[in-house]
Amino acid sequence: MNPTYNRHIFRWAWGLLLALGFSSLANAFDLQQLSDQLAKPEVIHGSFVQEKHLRALPQPLTSKGSFVLAKNHGLLWLLKTPLQQDYRITGKGIARRDGSGWQMLPNKSAGAEQNRLFLAVLQGDSSGLQRDFELALAGDAKAWKLTLTPRSLLLKQVFNQINIDGGELVQRIELLETQGDSTLLKMYDSISNQPLSDTEQHDFAE
Amino acid sequence: MTLPSERWWPRLFLLLLVAVLALGGWQWRHGAPLSANLMELVPGTDPDALELKAEQRMQEPLNREMLVLVGHVERQQAIAMAQRLGEQWQASGMFEKVQWNLQADLPALRTQLLQGRLAMLAAADRQQLIEHPDAFIQQRVQALFDPFSGFSLVPSQDDWLGLTGRIQNSQPQRGAVQLDIGSGTLIADADGKSWVLLRARTTGNAFDMQLPLQVAALLQHSREQAAQADVQLLAASGLLYAANGQQQASREITWVGGGATVGILLLLLLAFRRWRVLLAFVPVLVGMLFGAVACVAFFGHMHVMTLVLGSSLIGVAVDYPLHYLSKSWSLRPWHSWPALRLTLPGLSLSLATSCIGYLALAWTPFPALTQIAVFSAAGLLGAYLSAVCLLPALLRGVELQPAQWPLRVAEWLVNLRTQLLKRVSSPWLLALVIAFCAGGLWQLDSKNDIRQWIGAPPQLLNEAQAIARITGYQPTSQFFLVRGADQQQLLERLGALSERLEQLVNLEKLQGYLSLNQLVNLPSEQQRLRQALDELPRHWQPLLDLGVPVAALNAELAQLRALPGEDIDAALQGPLAEPYRTLWLGPTDNGVAAMVSLQGLNNPQLLRVQAQDLPGVQLVDRLGDLNKVFAATQISAAELKLASCVLIVLLLILPFGFGGALRIVALPLLAALCSLASLGWLGQPLTLFSLFGLLLVTAISVDYAILMREQIGGAAVSLLGTLLAAVTTWLSFGLLAISSTPAVSNFGLSVSLGLAFSFLLAPWAGRQRHRQPAAEPVL
Numbered sequence: 001m002n003p004t005y006n007r008h009i010f011r012w013a014w015g016l017l018l019a020l021g022f023s024s025l026a027n028a029f030d031l032q033q034l035s036d037q038l039a040k041p042e043v044i045h046g047s048f049v050q051e052k053h054l055r056a057l058p059q060p061l062t063s064k065g066s067f068v069l070a071k072n073h074g075l076l077w078l079l080k081t082p083l084q085q086d087y088r089i090t091g092k093g094i095a096r097r098d099g100s101g102w103q104m105l106p107n108k109s110a111g112a113e114q115n116r117l118f119l120a121v122l123q124g125d126s127s128g129l130q131r132d133f134e135l136a137l138a139g140d141a142k143a144w145k146l147t148l149t150p151r152s153l154l155l156k157q158v159f160n161q162i163n164i165d166g167g168e169l170v171q172r173i174e175l176l177e178t179q180g181d182s183t184l185l186k187m188y189d190s191i192s193n194q195p196l197s198d199t200e201q202h203d204f205a206e
Numbered sequence: 207m208t209l210p211s212e213r214w215w216p217r218l219f220l221l222l223l224v225a226v227l228a229l230g231g232w233q234w235r236h237g238a239p240l241s242a243n244l245m246e247l248v249p250g251t252d253p254d255a256l257e258l259k260a261e262q263r264m265q266e267p268l269n270r271e272m273l274v275l276v277g278h279v280e281r282q283q284a285i286a287m288a289q290r291l292g293e294q295w296q297a298s299g300m301f302e303k304v305q306w307n308l309q310a311d312l313p314a315l316r317t318q319l320l321q322g323r324l325a326m327l328a329a330a331d332r333q334q335l336i337e338h339p340d341a342f343i344q345q346r347v348q349a350l351f352d353p354f355s356g357f358s359l360v361p362s363q364d365d366w367l368g369l370t371g372r373i374q375n376s377q378p379q380r381g382a383v384q385l386d387i388g389s390g391t392l393i394a395d396a397d398g399k400s401w402v403l404l405r406a407r408t409t410g411n412a413f414d415m416q417l418p419l420q421v422a423a424l425l426q427h428s429r430e431q432a433a434q435a436d437v438q439l440l441a442a443s444g445l446l447y448a449a450n451g452q453q454q455a456s457r458e459i460t461w462v463g464g465g466a467t468v469g470i471l472l473l474l475l476l477a478f479r480r481w482r483v484l485l486a487f488v489p490v491l492v493g494m495l496f497g498a499v500a501c502v503a504f505f506g507h508m509h510v511m512t513l514v515l516g517s518s519l520i521g522v523a524v525d526y527p528l529h530y531l532s533k534s535w536s537l538r539p540w541h542s543w544p545a546l547r548l549t550l551p552g553l554s555l556s557l558a559t560s561c562i563g564y565l566a567l568a569w570t571p572f573p574a575l576t577q578i579a580v581f582s583a584a585g586l587l588g589a590y591l592s593a594v595c596l597l598p599a600l601l602r603g604v605e606l607q608p609a610q611w612p613l614r615v616a617e618w619l620v621n622l623r624t625q626l627l628k629r630v631s632s633p634w635l636l637a638l639v640i641a642f643c644a645g646g647l648w649q650l651d652s653k654n655d656i657r658q659w660i661g662a663p664p665q666l667l668n669e670a671q672a673i674a675r676i677t678g679y680q681p682t683s684q685f686f687l688v689r690g691a692d693q694q695q696l697l698e699r700l701g702a703l704s705e706r707l708e709q710l711v712n713l714e715k716l717q718g719y720l721s722l723n724q725l726v727n728l729p730s731e732q733q734r735l736r737q738a739l740d741e742l743p744r745h746w747q748p749l750l751d752l753g754v755p756v757a758a759l760n761a762e763l764a765q766l767r768a769l770p771g772e773d774i775d776a777a778l779q780g781p782l783a784e785p786y787r788t789l790w791l792g793p794t795d796n797g798v799a800a801m802v803s804l805q806g807l808n809n810p811q812l813l814r815v816q817a818q819d820l821p822g823v824q825l826v827d828r829l830g831d832l833n834k835v836f837a838a839t840q841i842s843a844a845e846l847k848l849a850s851c852v853l854i855v856l857l858l859i860l861p862f863g864f865g866g867a868l869r870i871v872a873l874p875l876l877a878a879l880c881s882l883a884s885l886g887w888l889g890q891p892l893t894l895f896s897l898f899g900l901l902l903v904t905a906i907s908v909d910y911a912i913l914m915r916e917q918i919g920g921a922a923v924s925l926l927g928t929l930l931a932a933v934t935t936w937l938s939f940g941l942l943a944i945s946s947t948p949a950v951s952n953f954g955l956s957v958s959l960g961l962a963f964s965f966l967l968a969p970w971a972g973r974q975r976h977r978q979p980a981a982e983p984v985l
Binding site: 052054056058061079082151152157180181 | 351388389
């Protein structure tokens with residue numbers, strides 16, 4: 001068993017978020033429409049609330065911040081409270097910012113493959129998504145809900161289900177783990193009419 | 207014409223033959239007692255039982271596992287093909303286990319991680335918990351919020367301190383192979399293709415005679431199947447080398463054995479023009495039988511390489527009947543028994559000198575040569591006995607009328623020599639020969655490497671290298687063997703070694719290593735960690751601030767304190783321990799022992815230094831040791847050669863006197879020197895095997911000198927006898943030179959050269975008999 005595999009799974013989840021922005025889920029009419037709809041914006045700015053619901057805690061671990069999703073660059077995930085921490089996901093991997101700048105998270109040798117996988121999803125490798133998950137779409141363009149149920153044995157041991165809700169843009173991602181914990185990402189105030197700022201471009205470029 | 211005793215000999219011999227046949231039949235009752243294990247042939251460098259066990263343990267996967275990379279530009283295609291092949295292989299029944307995807311047992315993994323929270327926590331994490339508990343807690347809080355440290359195998363409420371996540375992340379990474387989470391396959395990307403890892407473990411090992419061939423055939427079939435879908439397969443396994451070796455051996459036995467047989471039979475027919483003379487081949491068959499039976503009796507089995515080299519015995523065995531058959535040119539009328547009587551002393555001497563030569567090989571530390579020596583000596587004895595006891599009876603009543611052309615050839619050669627000697631006298635010729643030798647020896651290079659034993663085709667080597675490059679998995683043949691009085695001491699010593707190896711890894715001299723101390727901590731370290739837990743409540747406020755109930759934290763602490771100390775055996779239970787299990791050798795006579803395996807080494811010399819002044823730590827470098835043994839053996843081989851010569855001189859003093867004996871032995875030695883020089887002129891390296899070949903040729907060619915010196919039937923007839931003997935021997939040994947195993951081919955080449963020079967020099971054996979009548983044997 002590869003000990004770093006939880007990272008894989010987790011990047012999968014992130015990949016999903018991004019993939020839904022750009023992928024062409026060439027299945028039925030609905031999925032195709034959804035893909036086209038999500039693929040439109042070049043850059044999305046928004047805020048998020050992340051709730052980690054741990055079975056043993058009465059209250060979820062809640063964190064807040066903002067994000068920037070750029071079609072040709074990747075994702076900036078800027079955690080503001082209760083801790084301040086910036087993350088960046090690009091084709092090169094995941095980086096975390098410390099006092100001296102962006103530090104790539106040590107992937108050991110696992111990095112190359114994870115990035116490849118991640119990029120595949122980023123670039124809309126829908127075949128990969130559909131191979132590993134059953135996709136079910138409900139609702140309409142203004143309010144839709146996409147449910148992903150894992151097909152592969154390995155994924156089934158980690159996820160029960162992944163739910164994604166949205167309208168024009170993705171609004172809510174819920175990851176239900178088999179162990180009873182769940183993570184809820186709520187994205188709000190998303191706007192798609194603002195280009196990357198100089199700072200953001202710099203962050204992606206660095 | 208036939209003495210009374212000569213009536214009994216054939217019957218007695220037939221009795222012996224039946225007995226040997228019965229013994230042989232009994233030996234083969236469970237099938238052919240053949241072996242293809244290369245390691246049986248090379249010298250044992252250290253008889254230490256533990257080291258041997260460790261070595262076998264390290265080699266076992268090589269001999270039982272096959273590693274295949276299934277590559278295609280499209281990842282999905284590669285995965286699909288890997289799955290298809292995996293299922294086919296599983297169904298083939300050849301494999302105990304075929305793995306193309308990981309069926310991870312996550313519950314077992316969780317249990318192991320939870321149980322091992324104290325025992326498996328890595329040094330850096332331990333140190334932080336003990337010395338900087340604030341930082342430790344702070345990191346845990348961060349990790350709980352970190353969206354990218356994500357999903358741990360163990361849910362947070364079972365491990366608030368996050369120890370299992372740290373253990374997971376500190377396990378050493380192996381290679382560049384990644385888990386494809388969807389399919390569960392292991393994939394590496396290289397050369398623009400995705401390579402899916404397919405591993406198969408056979409039911410038997412590479413030294414079964416059938417299995418490697420079956421596996422190779424299955425692989426070939428799979429390759430063709432894959433190629434249709436444009437999928438490329440790369441494979442590496444000891445089984446493939448074994449299969450290749452076996453195919454090669456049987457091909458070579460056919461060529462060498464068949465070629466020599468056909469050549470010799472043809473020669474017999476052409477020279478003696480009687481069908482019954484083909485019976486002269488009976489001693490050859492009897493010799494083979496005796497050799498095989500003796501070999502199995504001594505060693506329990508026979509190696510295929512012994513068969514390859516042993517097939518050259520054909521040419522030597524046929525010399526015995528040739529000894530008296532060739533007298534038909536001078537002895538008129540020729541009858542079998544009188545001809546035998548005339549040549550019996552020479553035959554017996556020839557047997558003795560050849561056996562001395564072969565048995566000298568037995569004293570080298572090479573099991574391969576010991577086997578060949580026993581095979582050959584027994585074979586020669588069998589051939590001699592059948593030539594002496596049986597063949598004359600079979601040839602009774604045959605009147606040989608040999609063709610005259612061989613004699614004319616011999617006479618022409620004798621004349622040629624006389625002509626030559628008229629112009630240039632012997633001392634001048636000797637000076638020329640010595641100049642030739644000196645020039646050749648000057649250019650002679652010595653080269654010894656275990657790789658000469660393996661005639662592996664470049665394709666197998668290339669694929670193995672490609673796999674190592676793509677997967678980053680480069681196991682080395684060297685490993686460390688570490689002993690300790692108990693587990694505590696063993697883990698301490700492993701820790702000390704790991705520290706040094708870590709430096710090599712940081713200097714990029716070593717890619718990685720695997721050691722038990724990466725899996726389980728010292729009992730005393732576990733105890734220290736347990737004590738440090740008492741400090742944590744003073745520092746865990748940040749966790750409480752998140753809402754973690756204090757009762758939950760206290761409960762976890764109590765649980766951790768209650769965790770039993772894990773020893774190596776316990777730590778090896780869970781799924782995370784899988785790669786470590788081979789490393790544990792368990793209890794030994796005086797303590798416990800384990801191995802440390804290495805990856806991607808580029809300088810073996812550095813390893814030796816690491817083991818220095820670390821008690822209980824030993825580097826096992828079989829290949830390096832073997833190459834040293836090879837070099838050392840070259841010297842002992844030369845000594846053996848001299849010793850065997852002395853023995854032969856002693857033996858020959860009786861019939862030929864001291865001067866004669868010395869001369870008879872000096873000629874083969876000179877021939878050997880000429881062969882060495884020829885190797886130099888030809889630009890061929892001197893290997894241990896060419897030296898062994900010369901050792902052998904010295905013994906065989908003493909025979910030629912004896913034949914020439916005896917001069918029964920005149921110079922031309924004797925030269926003809928020598929020529930026939932040399933040609934038949936050359937037919938079998940010379941054919942070895944075509945072998946694709948460098949060792950065998952070297953052997954064949956040096957024997958061929960030696961024979962040629964021995965034949966050329968043989969006439970000088972008798973030159974002085976007229977000047978020194980005192981030294982004449984009474985024959």
